[in-house]
Amino acid sequence: MPLFENAGQSPAELEARLRLHRLPEIGPKRFHTLIDAFGSASAALSAPASAWRSLRLPAASSDARRSPEVRDGASAALAWLERPGQHLLMWDDPDYPALLAEIADPPPLLFIAGDRTLLDRPQLGMVGSRRASRPGLDTAKAFARSLAGAGFVVTSGLALGIDGAAHQGALDVKGATIGVLGTGIEKLYPQRHRQLAATMVAQGGAVISELPLDAEPHASNFPRRNRIISGLSLGVLVVEASVASGSLITARLAAEQGREVYAIPGSIHHPGARGCHQLIREGAVLVETIDHILEALQGWKNLPPSNEPGESKPGIIHPLLALLHAAPQTSEGLSASSGWPLPKVLAALTELELDNSVACEAGRWFARAP
Structure with missing residues (x-):
């Protein structure tokens, strides 16, 4: 059944909304201004130019209403929705x-490839540097695995670096993940992540964008994308970021939206840690384990706490590490072997991985040689 029937919109009104959405210089606020003023997108498109001028809207927006490019783009979007x-x-x-509806400027339209029901599930945003260090990438993957295993949808921006590692970490444990784009879905950027995006959709995740399907990469689109990442999420975890990183924009948007901000500290000698340290000084929650995130989120406090490897008594091997020394296992296999709930297993594996005691390859965990 087409989506507009579920939403109670006629085919004509859906097409009108898609045309309105494509007009130059019409962002979320102006889109809603038009709907509020005229009652519908159809009425807005047919209103005289003088009525648009009275709303102080750009002449370029009004003049483009009947352009072939706008009509053809809306038709292409309707065809896309049939798939x-x-x-x-x-x-x-x-x-x-x-949650997204609560922010100051929620997107009027969201294009979604994949499972649309994920958008209303509990989400954790994960962001960080595009030029992340290898330890930063490993940390992002490890935390994403644990968060996904604990029942969160991992939401990020499908960028290179930390974003891609976060999505991949969730996929590694067959968890749910959402990629929010700063381009149209048909113009996915960066191209290097086309396969990652396809895998996310194929494995039950989703890729979403508020922009028209054919919108090209543009610098101004990415801060807009960031407000959606934070707006969808209960909180945002910054894994590695310089003081100039766009990830700090996402973190500040999250704080403005009333979301929790988490940051993982690093070496004082590493430029990629300075953004996280700045966020911590400004009040972000310092995160060393997944439990620091779970403890801060209402409704998730009853999850079994993980055993901290660093708190093991001297000379006593961690129980999961003992099992992995015997044979490599999946997370699910370790849960069955140890009798621990899967979230507890994943939280402990995160700590062991950060300690360089274990590694995950092709979904199986291995003990590293001492």
């Missing part, structure tokens, strides 16, 4: 994500 697994959520749809 399986491709959806459109509108701000007045009952399934529009509740």
